[in-house]
Amino acid sequence: FTYHKEVLQGLIIRMSSKVAEKGSLESVRNLLKFLDVVPLQYKVGPWSPAAHITIFAYAAFIFLSMSYAVKAYTPPDYTQIPNDWIQTYRLVGALYGFALTALVYYASGIWMLGSYTLTSWNLMSLRLFFSYLAGHAVPGAGLVADLLRYPSLIGCTVTVTVWWIILVPLIDFLLSQGKSREDRIFFWKWNLAPVLINVHLLNLPIIAIDFLASGVALTFFDLWVALTVAFLYCMFYLNVLDPRGLHFYIIFSPRTVYCAISYALILS
Template sequence: MFDKRGGSNSKTLNKQSPSYAGPTPFHRRGSYLPQDTKQGRFTWLIYDNDGSFNGWFDWLPLHLRVGYWSPFMVLTLFFCYTAIFVFKPDPLEFPPSVLFALDEEDAYFMGMPKSTAIDLLISIWGVVVVVVAKIKLGSMGAFPISFTGWSWLLLTSRAGLEFMAWAAFTNNHSRVASSLAIMGSSIRLVTITNACVVCTIWNFILFPLIYFKSVPAGEKRRIFVKFNFGFFMTNIHILNFPLSCLNIIYGGKSRIRVFTESDLWVAYAVVLLYSVLYYFLMDRLGLHFYPIFNPRTSFSLISVAGVLGLYYFLFLKWNEYIGL
């Protein structure tokens, strides 16, 4: 699995591919598990595209687009996927704080508690941003499979769930209200942490990397910068963080709560769930949105450890701030 030598069929592979990578299995469609596709056997890359969907990632070195994964990354992923089951809190508990605080709120806006009104506005704004982007950009294909997209959907969903919990409770649907409040409560930590991670990693790591490595100098860079600081990208990469802070760690103080191990487990579970999509589908399509997490180099261990550590660090810091 981890042997990177071309083997006895390297000449054949080189003849069959237009790539100039040389007689190695790196550039082949079946480079992860080299097999004869005519016999219906499994191949890793879904398209014979040299691991670059529509040529979008040709700027990434070939050996980081196709070929065998680093054994250290494989072991790390195996450990993480195992740990999420082994260390799952039992039971998972998420206090429906949005309901506990209804009687404590004395500030009202639009006929509802101020914090509930804020949730409603955040949820509506989250939908408006996506709809406007769809109208202006036409295609939103990459948004649902990006970590940024997941984070924005969590932000919109968390606010919507807690607003609907209030609405159900005021209409005497207490069981429905309780279920919605618990669901909204369960994603409070992952919502704010994902927003913080997206805001920092995109603006301070990925944006500079793409700007200097992927986009040619001149007009294309100017267009890229204009797009990055346009309406859509500004919302999902910059405003996402302050919006997530509202009613989670700041504002609506009566229903802010300290995060528990259950919240931390959900945050890690969402990250690992996204990693399944990223490593086992997007990598096969040739979509390498986040090169710092590339599975074919051991240096990605630094990024993985850094993100997992950052989630725990933020978990402690949010609680430290809330406890003040």
């Protein structure tokens, strides 16, 4: 027993060290090396006044509209399942989502989970999981599922549309203007990897099926929660990821007056 315990402890230590090495800030920066073609002025330097104004306006709206959101909330009964298969779908979807998150964590570490893409994926997985629990009348699960309903749906929608319609063409164009053809080839291999296809494309139909099958109409409460979650992520990105050089999304840069447009599109 002692021998097996020591072997297990050694394995855990080696796995933890491997995750720590892969998940270091420097390793994530190296993974994003192909984004070096983005002008430095969008990565470092003072924020544009437009960023401060837009952020303040959104914070004020969220605070002032909170009471209206609370009044609009009507908890649905998750035990009244409109489709028999939806519970199985939610459980399988949640477990699949958690497994992929664990794979990303093991391969890339904790910092990669800070991306909007993985955040949306995790919100989706949690939504499916708590909806499943609410279907079995687990106390409190219904409220959590309601809080995650629209943020998970809109998060996956934004991820898919912004990634494929804006970011992929933009990154490909910038890389095509560079001297190194290898960076462009690396980007497309990375972009079409199975994990990336899951979190950048399959996430939307997965959560859309749950939403459509539930038959629950959206209210102002759902919109308010989604805006609040988007705002909180924006604050996390600007105050935690951006200062550490993790520029996952150049359209989040607060150093240009055009950030007001990108923030308005993303937060709304």
